[in-house]
Amino acid sequence: MHFCHWSHDLKGLNFKERWASKAKTYDDLLILAVLGTVCGLFSGLLMAVFYAVVYLPARYLLGTDFDAFEMLPVEWRVGLLVGACFVLALVFTLLPKPLHKVGVPFVVERLNHHNGNLPVWNAVVQFFTAAIGLVGGLSIGKEGPAVHLGATLGSVLAQKAKLPRYGVETLLACGVAGAISAVFQTPLAGVLFVFEVIFLEYQQRYVLPVLLSSVTATLVSHNIIGPLDIISIDAVSSLVLSLDLFVACSALVVFILVLSVVFLQAQKQLWRFSGLSVWWRFALVALASCVAAVYLPESLGSGFLPLSHLLSGDLIVYSLFLLIVVKTVLTAFTIGMGIPGGMIGPTFIIGGLAGVQVGLVFGEGMTDVTLFALLGMAAMMATCFQAPLTALIAIIEMTHSSATIVPALFVIVLSCLLIRVFFHQESVFVERLHFMGMMTNMSPFQRFLKHHTIKPVAESVLVLPTFTPIERVKDLASNMIDYVVYEKDSQWRLVRRLAVLDALQTLDAGPQPWLIVLEEGVAMDVSRAADSTPVSVIEEPASLEDMLSWFQKTGLSEVIVPLPNSSFRLVSRHRLDQFLLKSD
Template identity: 75%
Template sequence: MAFFYAVIYLPTRSLIGSDFDSFELLSVEWRIGLSLSACVVLALLFTVVPRKLQKVGVPYVIERLNHHHGNLPVWNAVVQFFSAAIALVGGLSIGKEGPAVHLGATLGGYLAEKAKLPQYGVETLLACGVAGAISAIFQTPLAGVLFAFEVIFLEYRQRYVLPVLLSSVIATIVSHYVIGPLDIFSIESISSVLLSTDLFVACSILVVVIVLLSALFLHTQKSLWRFSGVSIWWRFLLVAIATTLAAIYLPESLGSGYLSLSRLLSGDLVLYSLLLLIVVKTVLTALTIGLGIPGGMIGPTFIIGGLAGVQVALVFDNNVADIALFALLGMAAMMAACFQAPLTALVAIIEMTHSSAAIVPALFVIVLACLLVRVFCHQESVFVERLSFMGMSSTISPFQRYLRHHTVKPVAEEVLMFPEVVSIERVKDLASSMVDYIAFEHGDELRLLRRKAVLDALIMLDQGPQIWLVSEEDKVKMNLSLALDSVSIPVIDEPSSLEAMLAWFQETGLTEVLVSTSSDSYSLVSRHRVDQFLLKSD
């Protein structure tokens, strides 16, 4: 994430100066040139890159988590890295959080794959990657953890909390050490908040504004998703035209747009309609992302909500302290409404601004905005809506989740490995063994026998010499393939979860299989034992 940050901001700092994301400080020619160049380069890139590698972003992470066991191809992350960097350097109206989530999740999934972890281990490392990425980009460790659970997993996973917290904290420390402190907003004027009727009336109006903006943001994107089959050149050309117009007439809407909000919070007022900037920023971001530009939405929604909060505060003729308060409330409400992540939004503004004075009114606007968006707009998280549009579910059934959280160990029975010709003494030792099955190699296959059947065959020695008796090195041995009718049994590597094991039984129609747990160790797994486990656990 530190490298991603450097790739984005070192070029822009060399062009703009000390302030990054401040494209309004550039000349009109530079702004137009950057936005057009970014769209052309991205169109060329996506024309060359295979279509399967063009899938990037948070919806793709959720799709791979739910439908592909968290397997995220590395080359998709490479495409995400460079495409997002190009778009951000070009000043397109996107954020860096979506690409950060994709990169972090890919790293977690890659490490889990190399370590051959079970499914719950894959999900744990994927959550660690997501939380670490958000924490490194914003330096908000707790918000990173909540984002992983509320936005990616869509539920809280208690068993994942400790490693995800550790990943998030370490990512913040590394980011702080490499990049330095990221004080995006400096809000020192809020010392206490006086709860009053006027405050909650203003908050209610802010909620209405946020709900309208979030509906505009989502429905603009939904109307553009249907054009995903149109040529990339036409789609990116439309983005280039819209961004160029914004670069000429309203440059504050370019990039993440933090500078305009920071100026408002410091007491500087814009010279044109703030409402116009809010609407343009909302539509431009939705247009850019809806037409396929790979970027994030968290940063832009923060800015849109913050500007909306300032607009409401100015309508009520409040002082600068109240402007800062309503900016915070708008940021939290807009993020919560768009992503249906109330706790993430609340904690994010607290950690980003180092101020907890706004918790009570923030909870009020967050809860009310989320409820109104759900009830009246029938709107889920923008990522959930995107997956639904693609015909995919954003969640898995409780039954699938239960299977994924268990390995085959609860249903596996230990198997002793014997040579095909075994000494009588070793066969007699089976009488004191607690293992019910033995396996031996016969040619290129493994055959399975019950321990009790082998012992019963040994008793037949009392009736005289048997056909399976073999003399080797002055020792009497038993040939297992001659002593008993054995069955050949398939061998597979240990599945990542019970879900994968059950899927194997359903695909093959077999009822038993030997699972290789190490180079010379095997366990027997049967469909009957799996069914018993599920019925017992209900």
């Protein structure tokens, strides 16, 4: 109810009109800062609700920490998994196809191809389907759904405030950063995630509003959910950069590289079965998950509990390597088959387990094992999503320590470099969009057009009635506009102001055919007084990209655009081309 009230108030403010009247082409930092803070507040609250929906039932069922599915009886594990897959299959069967699109790839698609307009109902589907999968113990994460929910929140807020394209992108970025920050309580990593994973480039002009959103969401999450101490790293207090350390790091890079390739290639192969019935796909996921639930339950869920227990010595598995392989394949299989969940958390877990394995092989104490767990987490996340800085900062913020920076940079950079050079592998989200035949980034020219309204290329026009009083026509001599428009027979006509004045001067030679007498006095029939051209009238485009697309599609050279303040503007292809050449 409060959100609807906020939305109504924002809609009434009409920031787009204010933008056009007082701001530069795409810059009003104060408005964006305020809205970014509001977006961060709502993102934090939304993630707290998501946590409650997912983890309160889990805590009630398990009676212990999050994701401890291995502590449940076998029949409970199998029942939860089968029940979750059945409900998800039923939901996606009943829902129309457009509502099936959820997750990070959908956010990037809407950002690049639909002006950042994210439908609310897709977010509702994402919320509940992800919650069902997480409660059921499927090997998925909560971060992808968080991104979708935060992005939708920012998109809706921008639409209600009627922001131009640049404002929409900024608030969408604020929503994503706020959601990631609330989930991990890592404000800087949330900001970097937006640039490296969603926008695929660094945008300096987004930074301040996005930072405000990220910090606000973190504070909300910290106060409602409580502090999230992912892993204790008291053992990593001092670090000696020895040759042996970097030999072990090189081995970790190779291990992470193999796991990343398996994780990504398995999903790419599974995408080919997206046309298969949802019942068959989710039944196969249920079968594979149930086998894991019986023989290796530590591979279920999305939390860090198994990794934390392993580091503390409380968890002993028969084969750590087997757990790593099963977790990697099971997560790739679950996501690849279409279960609506995230991948960031699972990649952290897989990388952390891989780091523990390498630490046990090369290390002699708990310090080395903890260190390599952190390095593995950062490297796996960075390699799968091509987000090196996000992974590095996330590890530093989650562990509250900078002791691992140098070796972490070594494994992150080397892993990202090798997978791109030798396997030509992009981020898993980019690969997914490429598989769907969609572009994932825009050229600088496209982005330039998207970030400008029609204001720089629009000129004022004066609207006259078809029968204009002579006195009003004489007033045109003191007006500086170039064109006037009038409507006749439901068709708008464009005429030059000087042509109307030239016609007025012909009165000196005697009465003219365009001269008529009305009850109010003598008037000019503008349609007969001067040559005119028909002109189209369209709603104000969201950006210059839309305006250029309209010109290219229609082949026309001029158009009239009515503005919210009841004025009219003339936009011509000639002025648009001049503006682009001047800006270039």
